[in-house]
Amino acid sequence: MQRIKRNLVLLVSSLLLLLIWQVGSMMLDSQILLPGIPPVVQALRSLIEQPPFAHNVLATILRALQSFLIIVFSATVIGVIAGRYDYVSVALRPFVTTVKAIPVMSIILLAFIWFSSGTVPLFSAFLMGFPVMYVQIEMGVRQLDRNLEEMCTLYEFRFSDKLLHFVIPSMTSWFIAGSRTALSMVWKVVIAAEVLTVPQYGVGARMQLAQVQLQTDFVLSWTLIAILLTALGDLLFDALVLFAGHLKRRLDAKGVPCNFSK
Amino acid sequence: MQFLEVSKRYEHNVVFDHFSLDIPPQTILSVVGPSGEGKTTLLQMAAGLLEPDGGSVRKEKSEEGSVSYLFQECRLLGACTVYANVELALRSSHASEAERRSIALHYLQMVGLSDSLGLYPAQLSGGMRQRVAIARAFAHPANLMLLDEPFQSLDIKLKFSLVDAFLELWEEQPRTTLFVTHDPKEALMLGDAVCCLGDPKEPLWYQKIDIPRNARNITDTVMLGWEATLVQTLVNA
Numbered sequence: 001m002q003r004i005k006r007n008l009v010l011l012v013s014s015l016l017l018l019l020i021w022q023v024g025s026m027m028l029d030s031q032i033l034l035p036g037i038p039p040v041v042q043a044l045r046s047l048i049e050q051p052p053f054a055h056n057v058l059a060t061i062l063r064a065l066q067s068f069l070i071i072v073f074s075a076t077v078i079g080v081i082a083g084r085y086d087y088v089s090v091a092l093r094p095f096v097t098t099v100k101a102i103p104v105m106s107i108i109l110l111a112f113i114w115f116s117s118g119t120v121p122l123f124s125a126f127l128m129g130f131p132v133m134y135v136q137i138e139m140g141v142r143q144l145d146r147n148l149e150e151m152c153t154l155y156e157f158r159f160s161d162k163l164l165h166f167v168i169p170s171m172t173s174w175f176i177a178g179s180r181t182a183l184s185m186v187w188k189v190v191i192a193a194e195v196l197t198v199p200q201y202g203v204g205a206r207m208q209l210a211q212v213q214l215q216t217d218f219v220l221s222w223t224l225i226a227i228l229l230t231a232l233g234d235l236l237f238d239a240l241v242l243f244a245g246h247l248k249r250r251l252d253a254k255g256v257p258c259n260f261s262k
Numbered sequence: 263m264q265f266l267e268v269s270k271r272y273e274h275n276v277v278f279d280h281f282s283l284d285i286p287p288q289t290i291l292s293v294v295g296p297s298g299e300g301k302t303t304l305l306q307m308a309a310g311l312l313e314p315d316g317g318s319v320r321k322e323k324s325e326e327g328s329v330s331y332l333f334q335e336c337r338l339l340g341a342c343t344v345y346a347n348v349e350l351a352l353r354s355s356h357a358s359e360a361e362r363r364s365i366a367l368h369y370l371q372m373v374g375l376s377d378s379l380g381l382y383p384a385q386l387s388g389g390m391r392q393r394v395a396i397a398r399a400f401a402h403p404a405n406l407m408l409l410d411e412p413f414q415s416l417d418i419k420l421k422f423s424l425v426d427a428f429l430e431l432w433e434e435q436p437r438t439t440l441f442v443t444h445d446p447k448e449a450l451m452l453g454d455a456v457c458c459l460g461d462p463k464e465p466l467w468y469q470k471i472d473i474p475r476n477a478r479n480i481t482d483t484v485m486l487g488w489e490a491t492l493v494q495t496l497v498n499a
Binding site: 147150151156157161165166169170172252255256 | 335343353355363379
């Protein structure tokens, strides 16, 4: 019942958003300032029907995925080391603080001076996402329960068991929080960098070209696609987390002897 | 196990100063004392987690090697099932999975948890969690057992049922045990001897309890006398 109510509220608020859009468009009465829903849907359909559509979307997805995976891997490794060794954390602090404070646009513009247009989104997304994930992982390592660590030592846990049953489960919530935030940041930065650098393929590049030609309906269509990509990415990530949790519980259940009689 | 002329200080606080104590093998020594008088320090030195500043901790051959530690908190792995929490503590000593399974199941059955093997610590009550910790401590092949107020913060009924579970397991395989508690009754009911800390140089009070454990009754006049002396010592400490 609660779920139905929540979904109903969600549906009503979404419809309200569309209504505001449509009413706004009718009031402005300008296809350039704000086109209504039907022209945007039509533009979206024509976009999807054109062959470079898949190329553009795929290029953005690949860039986002590549930078996300690089962030996850590097931030995890460096975050664990920094969490464990204080002097590494101190040495990295100026870098992390600087990167966190630099405006996204500065990074993109600087990267555009240094790299080719295809690399800029990757580099910018990495620089923006890395500190977020790194901070979470470092915190996770620092917050590891010292009492449980002592227990593992006293009960002579093997290194692999300690890692698998104590360290990784304790780090999971930090890892998920860090990678979820990094992922949503990566989409935004990749598309922003594509807008500024206009690579051959990419959602952001198409958005920029449509804007130059004052095709607001196409800009909005690409924006809708960007929103959809972010939402799908989040959904896929949540599904992956759910699946991993489910798999772990199934494996745990398998490890428990069931033919035991009192 | 013997503490020989042990000294330990934390900055200006002298906890032990040439302190000696003898614990006969396969007996339980109950350790009571006011807070901050070195009960946990004594356990940590026995476990080898803390080195004394002076003197030494000598262990019998049968007490050497690994230790089992029962903490105030259960210290269970939240991501592991009840069964895995016990089985993991056996992996370093038993290579055979079948052997580990049989030992873990034996101890879990003895603490009455054979129906909860697949549950996670968060799904258990406080008493059940402490039972898992007890099963793990006994399943772990150690000849020295250290208990740091494991029955504290439990209601009296639960406390007695856990003490019973503990004693049943201990009688099955007696090990040299240091039992730290704040409760004089608990100390007298469980220990083969009771030692009250409070003076860095020597125990404030040391009493051998020569009544068999299963014949002890806290309303017995001798036991009541000891309890009164212990309480008096603690109050004056």
